Amino acid sequence: MMQDRVVSLFQESFGRVPTAVCRAPGRIEFIGNHTDYNGGEVMGAAIDRGLWVAVAPREDGERRFCSDLAPGRVVLQSGVLEPKEGDESWINYPLGVLAGMPEFGLTAPSGFDFAVASDLPTGAGLSSSAAIELSSGLAFLALTEQSLPREELVKLGRWAENHFVGVPCGILDQGVSGFGAENSLVHIDCATTAFSTVPMPEGAHFWIFNTPGGHALVDGAYASRHRECMAAAGVLGVKLLADTTLEALVAAKAQMEPTVFKRAHHVLSEIERVNGVQAALAEGDLATVGKLLVASHRSSQHDFENSTVQLDDVVDRLVECEGVWGARLTGGGFGGAVMALTDERFDAAAAAEVSAAFAEKWGAPATPLHLQAARGAERIC
Numbered sequence: 001m002m003q004d005r006v007v008s009l010f011q012e013s014f015g016r017v018p019t020a021v022c023r024a025p026g027r028i029e030f031i032g033n034h035t036d037y038n039g040g041e042v043m044g045a046a047i048d049r050g051l052w053v054a055v056a057p058r059e060d061g062e063r064r065f066c067s068d069l070a071p072g073r074v075v076l077q078s079g080v081l082e083p084k085e086g087d088e089s090w091i092n093y094p095l096g097v098l099a100g101m102p103e104f105g106l107t108a109p110s111g112f113d114f115a116v117a118s119d120l121p122t123g124a125g126l127s128s129s130a131a132i133e134l135s136s137g138l139a140f141l142a143l144t145e146q147s148l149p150r151e152e153l154v155k156l157g158r159w160a161e162n163h164f165v166g167v168p169c170g171i172l173d174q175g176v177s178g179f180g181a182e183n184s185l186v187h188i189d190c191a192t193t194a195f196s197t198v199p200m201p202e203g204a205h206f207w208i209f210n211t212p213g214g215h216a217l218v219d220g221a222y223a224s225r226h227r228e229c230m231a232a233a234g235v236l237g238v239k240l241l242a243d244t245t246l247e248a249l250v251a252a253k254a255q256m257e258p259t260v261f262k263r264a265h266h267v268l269s270e271i272e273r274v275n276g277v278q279a280a281l282a283e284g285d286l287a288t289v290g291k292l293l294v295a296s297h298r299s300s301q302h303d304f305e306n307s308t309v310q311l312d313d314v315v316d317r318l319v320e321c322e323g324v325w326g327a328r329l330t331g332g333g334f335g336g337a338v339m340a341l342t343d344e345r346f347d348a349a350a351a352a353e354v355s356a357a358f359a360e361k362w363g364a365p366a367t368p369l370h371l372q373a374a375r376g377a378e379r380i381c
Contacts, residue, residue, distance in 0.1 A: 003380055005068070006052040006117035013066040013073060014113040018054035020142035024134035024377035025050035026126035027176040028206060028339050029330045030185055031293060032274045033266070033300050036170025038229050039191045039240030040271040043198065043278065044172060045206065046180020048374040051118045051131040053094075055139040058111035065091045068117045078110040083164065090116075093129055094136040096160025101140065104156050109143040121210050121367065125331025129165070130173035133157035134377040142379055151193065153377070154178040168226045169332075180376035187278065191242055201284045206371045207340040207351055208330070209318070211310040212364040221334045225263060225306065232256060232264035241267045266303035270296060290326025290341055294319060297328035297338075306333030310358075314338040314366050317354050321346060338366070 003021055010018045025046040032042025058064070061078040070087050081099045083092045094114065101108040116135070120128045134157050141148055148156065157174035161167050175195055176186045184197040229241055235256045238244045246268040253261050273292045280288040297315050301307040311329045315338055318327040323345030330339040340346070351368035359365040 002052045002117060002119055006054045006115055009066065009068055009117055010054040010056075010113065010115035013115055014056070014064065016056060016113075018113075018115070019056045020139055021052065021054045021380045022135045022138035022142065022378065023050055023052045023380055024131040024138070024177050025180055025374050026120045026128060026131050027173055027180070028126065028208065028371065029172060029176075030339070031270075031277045031296055031328075032172065033270055033296060033329070033333070034225060034229070034304060034306070035242070035267055035270050035274065036172040036188065036190045037168060037226060038170075038233075038267045039242035040267065041187065041189050041242075041274045042170075042172045043185045043187050043274060044176035045185050045200075045373040046176055046376050047126065047206070047371045049119045049126070049369075049371065050177075050374075051116055051120065051128060051135050052380075053132070053135040053139045054115045055143055056113050057109065057143050058113060061111040063112055063114070065094070065114045065116075067115070069122065081164075090132075092165050093132045093160060094140075096164030097133055097136045097140060097156060099164050100156050100159040103159060104148065104152055106141075106146055106148065107144055109140050112143055114139070121369065125329075125333070125336025126208070127173040127177065127331065129161060129167075130157055130177045131377075133160050134174060134177050138377060138379050150178055150376075151195070155193075168223055176376075178376050180374055182375060183373050185281075185373065191240070198278065198281055200373060201281065201286060203343050204286060204325075205342045205344065205346070206373070207342055207346065208369040208371055209314045209338045209340070209351075209354065209358075209366040210369065211308070211314065211335060211337065211366050212362065213310075213335055221306070222332055225304065228260050228263040229267060232260045235260070236264075242271060244268070246272065262303040262305070266299045269299055269303075273299075286325045286341065286343070290324070293326030293328045293339075293341060300329055300333060304333070308333075308335055310362060310366070311335070311338055313361065314354070314358060317357060321350055321354065323347075323350065
């Protein structure tokens with residue numbers, strides 16, 4: 001069990017038992033690629049893998065961190081909140097939460113021991129960043145005996161990512177990790193920050209195929225897409241792209257650079273696809289859902305250009321398989337993973353065939369994971 005694993009790591013590293021253990025799940029972005037920071041709608045699923053944080057207070061003001069994904073320990077004095085690099089860069093996420101707590105009227109804990117353990121594959125685009133932000137937030141609240149509404153916890157995680165880590169993400173990742181529910185998708189109206197759950201039809205399965213090399217969003221690619229979307233909104237005279245329509249964009253095509261038009265076309269057509277998926281799920285129509293998932297990927301591939309040839313290859317293989325309703329990249333893109341929506345006919349043997357065929361072409365497998373929709377972030381003990 002992951003709880004036993006993080007407690008053992010804590011005891012081995014710090015020689016005592018933790019006073020609180022919290023967990024937060026990774027997430028699948030089901031539909032709504034890069035719509036969140038454009039004020040649109042998005043749907044995702046919290047998954048049955050994530051990050052677990054164990055903590056205990058210290059009286060000397062030291063903040064000591066360890067992880068099962070990085071060597072050694074990082075020791076900081078209370079009040080030191082400068083971003084780290086290299087093997088220590090993982091602590092930027094809990095540090096960002098600490099830096100953000102006063103912004104939300106909270107007192108950050110001064111000294112503590114902190115251990116994190118993960119069963120999320122690294123670089124897969126399943127949002128380990130949001131998972132560590134939310135689990136850290138819950139752990140720090142436990143240390144200081146404070147509380148925060150779930151909506152505010154989600155916003156605190158996003159604040160850490162935007163203002164400390166430096167990724168201009170929307171609310172998707174933290175919102176899905178925070179509001180996840182078993183056998184359900186999380187729907188987010190990002191304009192109003194309204195969260196709701198949407199039941200998945202019986203017999204629907206999630207498969208993830210993690211391509212080699214992973215991805216990283218703290219670089220120019222994500223930020224440039226953000227700038228291009230804002231540029232399109234400026235030409236259209238709106239604050240966010242969700243405040244306009246696809247028809248208005250097409251009418252203004254001659255007024256903007258071709259690349260900016262393509263980015264906006266993806267976002268606005270993707271918002272329409274989110275609405276289509278929600279309607280199809282209400283009818284139990286997985287065939288239509290699957291078609292919209294594939295259309296989403298093609299839009300990412302050609303308009304938003306945040307796919308890769310490897311992600312495209314996995315999608316191309318999956319859509320030819322029996323039992324696959326649809327497939328698309330999941331997460332920010334620029335590498336990472338493909339999500340497939342399937343029925344029970346697509347099983348572990350079929351997934352292994354896809355992975356092996358991919359490996360024959362690319363020299364390394366696209367590692368498959370069979371995942372389930374799970375509960376959102378919570379304190380365990």
